[in-house]
Amino acid sequence: MTTPPLTARTAGLISCPRCHLLNPVAAESTPCPRCGTELLSRKANSLTRCWALVIASFILYLPANLLPITITTTIAHPPHCDTIMSGVIYFFQTGSWHIALIIFVASIFVPLMKMVFLTFLLLSLQLGWRWRPLERTRLYRITEMVGRWSMVDVYVVTILVSLVKLGSWANIDAGPGAIYFSALVIMTMMAAESFDPRLIWDQMEECQ
Amino acid sequence: MTHITSIIACHDCDLLQKNPPPSALCLPSLGSHTVTSARWTTAVVIECPRCGAILRRTQKNSLDRTIAWLIAGLILYFVAVSFPFLALQSHGIANETALISGIIILYKHKMASMAAVVLATCLILPLYTMISLLYILLSIKLNRYLPGVSRLFAWTLRLRPWGMMEVYLLAILISMVKLTKLARIIPGPALYSFIALTFVLAAASISLDNHVAWDFFKPRQVLTSAKGKP
Numbered sequence: 001m002t003t004p005p006l007t008a009r010t011a012g013l014i015s016c017p018r019c020h021l022l023n024p025v026a027a028e029s030t031p032c033p034r035c036g037t038e039l040l041s042r043k044a045n046s047l048t049r050c051w052a053l054v055i056a057s058f059i060l061y062l063p064a065n066l067l068p069i070t071i072t073t074t075i076a077h078p079p080h081c082d083t084i085m086s087g088v089i090y091f092f093q094t095g096s097w098h099i100a101l102i103i104f105v106a107s108i109f110v111p112l113m114k115m116v117f118l119t120f121l122l123l124s125l126q127l128g129w130r131w132r133p134l135e136r137t138r139l140y141r142i143t144e145m146v147g148r149w150s151m152v153d154v155y156v157v158t159i160l161v162s163l164v165k166l167g168s169w170a171n172i173d174a175g176p177g178a179i180y181f182s183a184l185v186i187m188t189m190m191a192a193e194s195f196d197p198r199l200i201w202d203q204m205e206e207c208q
Numbered sequence: 209m210t211h212i213t214s215i216i217a218c219h220d221c222d223l224l225q226k227n228p229p230p231s232a233l234c235l236p237s238l239g240s241h242t243v244t245s246a247r248w249t250t251a252v253v254i255e256c257p258r259c260g261a262i263l264r265r266t267q268k269n270s271l272d273r274t275i276a277w278l279i280a281g282l283i284l285y286f287v288a289v290s291f292p293f294l295a296l297q298s299h300g301i302a303n304e305t306a307l308i309s310g311i312i313i314l315y316k317h318k319m320a321s322m323a324a325v326v327l328a329t330c331l332i333l334p335l336y337t338m339i340s341l342l343y344i345l346l347s348i349k350l351n352r353y354l355p356g357v358s359r360l361f362a363w364t365l366r367l368r369p370w371g372m373m374e375v376y377l378l379a380i381l382i383s384m385v386k387l388t389k390l391a392r393i394i395p396g397p398a399l400y401s402f403i404a405l406t407f408v409l410a411a412a413s414i415s416l417d418n419h420v421a422w423d424f425f426k427p428r429q430v431l432t433s434a435k436g437k438p
Binding site for chain 1 (some may be wrong): 211212213215216217219220221222223246259260261287294296298299301303305306309310311312313314315317319321322326329330357359361362365366369370372375376378379380381383385386387389390391418422425426427
């Protein structure tokens, strides 16, 4: 049996969440003397907050993908609604498969992947798994890093809406799905932010 | 009360380890730390030996480099924001768009929440980050403790992931491809500054060593106790 590695918590210290200044445990929930951030040994209610935000994201995922994100009106055709998936299919059929892939990965795959990964990490903590902490920490880091790129579809809608205003020839308006989609991206980013990877390592130490 | 700054806890796994002083970072090996130094840059990255988190990333002349990149970024930002980045021409009608015009149209179409998200993530937060970082770094450069710098730095680090201008660049490129079949697309002057800005902001965030700033801001209790002693 090996001795558990010395962490800030076992040494009776709190590392400031922003500036990483080590403070004594007695300073818990007071402002950090260096940067003013509230000192907490672990992120506040990490599991509860993260569960709530992940569940909210799962609910938002449905309207974000099922409702139209753009409504195109052209002179020749009746108003035409596009969801995220129909945009991907359109690009795939017209030969721009690389753009189809970018949109598919950024808008459909990444948000779902983030939610599934976070659910997996939360379950692993709740069920007390001691399995591969390093890989789970890496999984969290990937989740945190890629989330921002999902925002790309929201920006594409913003650009299309302002650019395609050609009077009666062609006109693009934003659909209700776009609002749900931007809320989804923000929710998943907040969920990743509220998760505390140190809990994975705490569990390893408790079992030793 | 004294604070230990020679030891640091990993932010991802809480492991305690040595926080090397800036002078030691130029050395090739640092005991238990994993130090990666790419041959083509002067950048040094220190990783946690247990979980591999990046504890510290520093460069030679980190402060000067970051200030330079930020000034370049501010200039490019104003070009990127104030000029149209794309124009569309079809059936004799031309229409051009800048960053702000899309936000205004969303707002007019009763999509204020989405307009607010785009406004915050693409316009306000990148500008806020650049200006506050310049203020903080110039304060360190001038060796003068300007009011509120340490608290401002904490907030800037917290809000930094929400500034997403580089994602907007990808969105511009996707819209260009999307519209090529519909009409003629004319790239505007702001497009090139958007591209340059993305690289400049990435360079600024790589060259910034947070600990240079944190080492400069002494904890308040230490300052008061030092004053109390004769």
